[in-house]
C-alpha cells in the first residue's frame with residue numbers, strides 16, 4: 001500500500017544532487033519536487049521530515065549477489081582459495097540447500113542490504129537441488145515482506161563434470177527444466193512497468209557451468225519476453241583458459257557466439273578483457289557489475305572500470321555473494337570500489353562522487369532501469385539517509401565524502417517506493433534477533 005501523504009524531506013545536510021539542497025517532496029511512490037536551497041516546496045505537503053542531520057543519497061542499487069551464500073560466510077572448507085577451488089569446495093555444501101534456508105538467507109541478505117542503504121537488489125540464484133524448485137518464488141515472497149525492490153535472476157547450471165564442466169553432476173539441471181522454469185517465472189513475476197518492485201532476468205551461471213546451447217536458448221527466451229540476461233564473465237584467468245580449451249575462443253568471443261553481445265546483458269566481474277574486447281562490449285552496450293571485495297578476496301583481479309565506461313559500458317557495483325565478500329553491505333562496497341580503483345586510476349579520477357554514481361545510476365543502467373538511481377522529479381522515491389554521529393565520523397569535514405572515506409556502515413532511514421522501510425536504523429516489522437538466530441542454526445547444518 002502506498003503512503004497516502006505527501007512528504008517533504010527537508011534541508012538534508014548534504015546530497016549528491018545540489019538542485020535539491022532544500023529537500024525533496026515525495027508523493028505516492030515518486031519524487032514530485034526538488035526544493036532549491038532556502039526555499040519552500042510549491043506542492044502542498046502533509047508531513048515534513050527534518051533531514052538536517054542526514055546525508056541523503058539515491059537508494060543504493062546492488063547489481064550482483066547470491067543471497068543463499070550468506071549461509072556460508074567464512075565457511076571453513078572455502079577459506080583462502082581462488083575461484084575454481086573455492087567453488088568446487090562449496091558446490092557440495094550448496095547442494096544441501098533447503099527451502100527454509102533460502103527463505104532465511106534471502107531475508108538476511110535483504111535486511112543487511114537495506115540497513116546499508118540499498119533499495120534495489122539483484123540476486124543470482126543458480127542452485128536448484130531436489131525440493132528447491134521454488135527457490136525464486138520464495139525470494140519473491142520474502143522481498144515483498146521486506147519491501148525491497150528486486151531483480152531476481154533465474155540462474156542455472158547445466159554443464160556438469162561429466163560434460164567437462166566444473167560443478168558436480170548432482171548440482172546441474174537439464175536444459176528443458178531450466179528453460180521451462182525460466183518461462184514460468186517470467187510470466188508469473190516479471191513486471192515491465194515503471195516502478196516495478198519485481199523483475200526477472202535469465203542467468204546461466206558461467207562459461208564453465210552451462211552449455212553454449214543453454215546460453216543461446218536463454219538469449220532467445222530473453223528476446224521473446226523482453227527481459228535481461230546476466231552471467232559471470234571474465235572473472236579469472238582460469239575461466240579464460242577454460243573457454244579456450246572448451247570452446248576454442250576467449251570469453252567475449254564466446255559471449256558473442258551465443259548471442260549475448262547486446263544491451264540486454266550485464267556481466268558480473270568483467271575483469272580479464274583486452275582493449276579490443278572492451279571496445280566491443282562498449283559498442284554493444286553491455287553492463288558490468290564491479291564487485292571489488294569479492295575480486296580482492298578471491299584474488300581474481302581488478303575490473304578496468306574507466307576503460308569500460310569510456311567504451312560505452314554502464315558500470316555498477318555489486319557486493320557479490322556473501323561467501324566471497326563475506327558481507328552484504330552496500331555502502332561499504334562503495335568504499336571498497338574507491339579504494340581498489342584508486343590503485344589503478346589515481347585519486348583525481350576515482351572520487352567519492354564517482355563511486356556513488358556507480359552504485360546508483362550505474363547499477364540502475366546495468367539493470368536496464370531509468371526510473372531509479374537518481375534523485376529527480378518523476379523517479380521512484382528510493383532514498384538512503386545516513387547520520388554522521390558514530391565515532392568514525394567524529395571530526396569529519398565534507399559530509400558526503402565522509403560517508404565513503406570514514407566508512408559508513410548503516411543508514412538511519414531508508415525509503416523504497418515512497419515508504420520508510422528503515423527508521424532509526426531499524427527495519428520496520430522485522431525481528432532481526434530472531435532472524436539471525438534462525439540463520440545461525442541453518443548455517444550450522446551446512447557445516
Ligand SMILES: Nc1nc2[nH]c(O)nc2c(=O)[nH]1
Pocket residue numbers: 066083087205206209232235294320321324
Ligand atoms: N564470485 C563468484 N563467481 C562465480 N562463478 C560462478 O560460476 N559462480 C560464482 C559465484 O558464486 N561467485
